[in-house]
Amino acid sequence: MDWIFLNKVWILTILYKSIWGGIAAIGFAALFNVPARSLFHIFLFGGIGVLLKFLLLHFGANIALASLIGAIAIGFLSIPAAHHKHTPPLIFYIPAVIPMIPGIFAYRMILGLIALTGNVKSPTYNTVLLETINYGLKVLFILISLSVGVVIPMLLLRKESVKDIKVPFVKKPRIS
Amino acid sequence: MDGLRTSPEEVERKEMADVILKTGTLLMSAGANTGRVRTTVSRIAEAFGYSIHLQISQRAMMLTMLDENGSSVFTVVRVIPHHIINFRTISGISKMSWSLVEEQWTLHEIHEELDRLEQLARFPRWQVLTMVGLAGSGFCFLADGSHTDLAFTFVASFIGLFVRQESIKAHFNPYVSVFFAALSASLIAGAASKLGLSDSQNHAFVTSVLFLIPGVPLINAFSDIMDGNVQNGITRGFVAFLISFSIALGILTTALIYQF
Incomplete structure (x- = not known):
């Protein structure tokens, strides 16, 4: 095994970040009062999401794409976890995906929006405008990536996952 | 009949x-x-x-x-x-x-x-507060905060959530509660850079309010819309937007007070 890779600082930084990402996920899990038996999985999935995101960012991926892939991974992981722990998958994926929400970008966007209410003739106005649009679009696309990415596996596997549950329950055509 | x-x-x-x-x-x-x-x-x-x-x-x-x-x-x-x-x-x-x-x-x-x-039991309050405090530190670390920043965001998130819980208990409007929480959390975290204990990038200040982000309404909004429950999805999305707006208002009030 190439443990020598661990000498590279960026790998260590990303690992630390994923551990803290897992801790952030746990915080939200406590806030949402998840069943105690799912806490470890949430920590793990939160960490994995952050790990994937920062790895992709390191290799030059777009931040929205990196978040999307992290979210899809979390979505896929929560399906087997749901069967294993007997809880619906949303209990895993909602807290796990939250550490990837771009708080700093959102803050800069709002600061920019406020600055844009100032004098149009000021020399920095154009720069601020461009920056604000940039941060705003980043926030928008990351949020969409996270919310949709986490549901994509459910949409793809919905039928299978219901069948996987070991209950002798024949699905009839749904009412309503 | x-x-x-x-x-x-x-x-x-x-x-x-x-x-x-x-x-x-x-x-x-x-x-x-x-x-x-x-x-x-x-x-x-x-x-x-x-x-x-x-x-x-x-x-x-x-x-x-x-x-x-x-x-x-x-x-x-x-x-x-x-x-x-x-x-x-x-x-x-x-x-x-x-x-x-x-x-x-x-x-x-x-x-x-x-x-x-x-009537299921919730996690004990001090546990939730501590874990949310740690989550605040986690957010700060993800945004490249220093160790001082981590300590400040821990305290800020801890007290911020406490303020939110107390305001909800006192029957404040939910959005007002979020505003109070964001204000108190960012006031505490902002003190780090105000006192010169941290660099001027305001990491602690911004990440201290992230425990308030409306994750559940946001993600449910999208899953509702994709499920065809568009009305509920839009409602939830709007709730998420209003909560984010309250957070922004709280943090901007702090920025005004501290002259960031």
Whole structure:
């Protein structure tokens, strides 16, 4: 095994970040009062999401794409976890995906929006405008990536996952 | 009306409607997406051989019970109580909806289980506060904060959540509570750079309020819209936007006070 890779600082930084990402996920899990038996999985999935995101960012991926892939991974992981722990998958994926929400970008966007209410003739106005649009679009696309990415596996596997549950329950055509 | 006599079927149908509405309103107020509420409730009704029509909105749930011929017997509406996110309830109801099919529960047993699920224990308050404080530090670390920043965000998130809980207890409007929480958290975290203990990039200041982000309404908004429950999705999305706006307002007030 190439443990020598661990000498590279960026790998260590990303690992630390994923551990803290897992801790952030746990915080939200406590806030949402998840069943105690799912806490470890949430920590793990939160960490994995952050790990994937920062790895992709390191290799030059777009931040929205990196978040999307992290979210899809979390979505896929929560399906087997749901069967294993007997809880619906949303209990895993909602807290796990939250550490990837771009708080700093959102803050800069709002600061920019406020600055844009100032004098149009000021020399920095154009720069601020461009920056604000940039941060705003980043926030928008990351949020969409996270919310949709986490549901994509459910949409793809919905039928299978219901069948996987070991209950002798024949699905009839749904009412309503 | 043929007198005051009620047939046993009618009584049972009423009880069934009660169970369905109770399950649905519990799920909805605990933070489940609309598709989940619909699926779970339909599963319960099917298990007892009833056909139903459902209309679910954010504040109320409407149910029509059908008879064997598919004509409606009666329609009931129940108000959904205040939304307090509780994933333990969602998990318990999901489990119940499967085992009641498998083990052929009676309506009475479901009632008892729902009563139990309604009063499930939460994590002790100090634990939640500590974990949310650590989550604040986590956010700060993800945004490249220094160790001083981590310590400040821990304290800020801890106290911020405490303020939010207390304001909700004091019956403040939920958005006002979020504003108070964001204000107090960012005031504490902002002190780090104000006192010169941290660099000027304001990492602690910004990440200290991230524990307030409306993750559940946001993600549910998208899953609702993609499920076809567009109205509920839009409502949830708007709620998420308003909460974010309150956070922004709190943090900007701090920025104004500290002259960042």
